[in-house]
Every structure is written in C-alpha cells, then in structure tokens.
Amino acid sequence: MTPTSRRLLLSAPFAIAAVGGVGFYTALNRQRTGAYNPRGVPSALIGQAPPDFTLPALPESGVEPFGAADLRGIGRPVLVNFWASWCVPCIIEHPQLMRLSREGVPVFGIAYKDKAADSLQFIRRHGNPFNRLAQDIPGRVAIDWGVFGVPETYLLDAQGIIRWRYAGPITDEVLEQDLRILLRRHA
Structure with a gap:
C-alpha cells in the first residue's frame, strides 16, 4: 500500500x-x-382521495360504520382519526376531539387493532366524539392510509380530498395553531 x-x-x-x-x-x-418538525412525516396521500375501504361498525356503539364512499362529497371538512383504547396519547387528544365534535366538526373514528369491548369501554368512559365509528382489527386499512402509530388524524376537505395528516395526539396547541386554520381554509 x-x-x-x-x-x-x-x-x-x-x-x-x-x-x-x-x-x-x-x-x-x-x-x-x-x-x-420531527413529527411532520409526509404522507403520500396528501392531495388525493382516501384509499378504498369498507369497515364494520364497532358493535353496540350506536354509531354507523363507514367506508371511503362515505367520505366523498360531504360538503364540509371531516376528520378521520385512527385511535385505540390501549393508546395513552389517544387519551390526551380525546378532549380536543370532543370539543371539535361539539362545535359541529364531523369526526370519523377508526378503532385500530382494538378489541370491541375495550373500544366501547373507552368511549363510554371518555365520551364519544365520533359521527361514524368503525373497527380495523387486522390493521389493513391503517396500512393503506400509511398509519404508523396511533393516534393519527387526517383532515379531508369538503370534496373528500386528504389535505393534512398529523401523527400524534392533537393537543390544544396543535388544535389552535394548525387544525382550526386548516378547517377554515378547507371549508
């Protein structure tokens, strides 16, 4: 050498x-x-319609299930929230989802890899902010959406196009500094 x-x-x-x-x-x-922003993981779905899916309802929840067709043409922004009863950050974000629901923002929930009884106990204990609520027990729909952990929330505009994705709990800060602005913009 x-x-x-x-x-x-x-x-x-x-x-x-x-x-x-x-x-x-x-x-x-x-x-x-x-x-x-280390939480700002980009999503390939921004600017697109959600992937096609149909999920069963959470039994005994009293809320209808939904699929991709139910997210099209609602005429106003809607949130799709992937959550689970075993998820500690989901408890942190739940008051913000309840507030948004009381304000008239449609919140569609997908119980991710969760037992039905546990999901029901969670919404009975903490309140039910969901206009529609479905189960994704195998997690296949979450994979199609690009979810890598719960909670994860997507904002769809009035035409049903995904405009925003947030990985992690929606805190008061995220609600006021990001989400409310986006809800007004995409109304």
Whole structure:
C-alpha cells in the first residue's frame, strides 16, 4: 500500500464523522428555528382521495360504520382519526376531539387493532366524539392510509380530498395553531 492510499484510508473515518456532524448540526439548527418538525412525516396521500375501504361498525356503539364512499362529497371538512383504547396519547387528544365534535366538526373514528369491548369501554368512559365509528382489527386499512402509530388524524376537505395528516395526539396547541386554520381554509 502506498503512503498516499494509506493516508486516504486513515482519513476516511474522519471525513464520514465530519459529514455526519454537519448533518446533525443542520438538523438541530432547523429544529431550533422551527424549519424542521420531527413529527411532520409526509404522507403520500396528501392531495388525493382516501384509499378504498369498507369497515364494520364497532358493535353496540350506536354509531354507523363507514367506508371511503362515505367520505366523498360531504360538503364540509371531516376528520378521520385512527385511535385505540390501549393508546395513552389517544387519551390526551380525546378532549380536543370532543370539543371539535361539539362545535359541529364531523369526526370519523377508526378503532385500530382494538378489541370491541375495550373500544366501547373507552368511549363510554371518555365520551364519544365520533359521527361514524368503525373497527380495523387486522390493521389493513391503517396500512393503506400509511398509519404508523396511533393516534393519527387526517383532515379531508369538503370534496373528500386528504389535505393534512398529523401523527400524534392533537393537543390544544396543535388544535389552535394548525387544525382550526386548516378547517377554515378547507371549508
């Protein structure tokens, strides 16, 4: 091995570390300035109609099931919320969903990989914000939507096109700074 190739080989780890350091610094700086949102995972469905699906109702919920056809042409924005009774962040976001429902925003719920009895107990204990409520026990519909965890909420405009996706609980801050603005914009 020549001395030049030996120097290049020895300097390769330093170059890789430098590139990684610059990338890490850039990510931290963008997060500090608000230009980077680690929760802002893009969705391939933004600007499209939801994937075709039909789900069964949550038994004994008193709320009708729904499918993709029920999301088309409602004439006003609607939220589709993937949730589960075993999901702690779902408890955090539930008061915001209840508030939106009381204000007349249609909220369609999909109980994700949850036992029917547990889902029913959850909505009986915390209230039922859902205009429509269905079960996705195998999680197939959630996969088609690109859900990677619950809670996850999608905003569909008045024509039934997906305009926004939020992964994580809708907090008061998210509701006031993001969702209310989008609901007005897409009315």
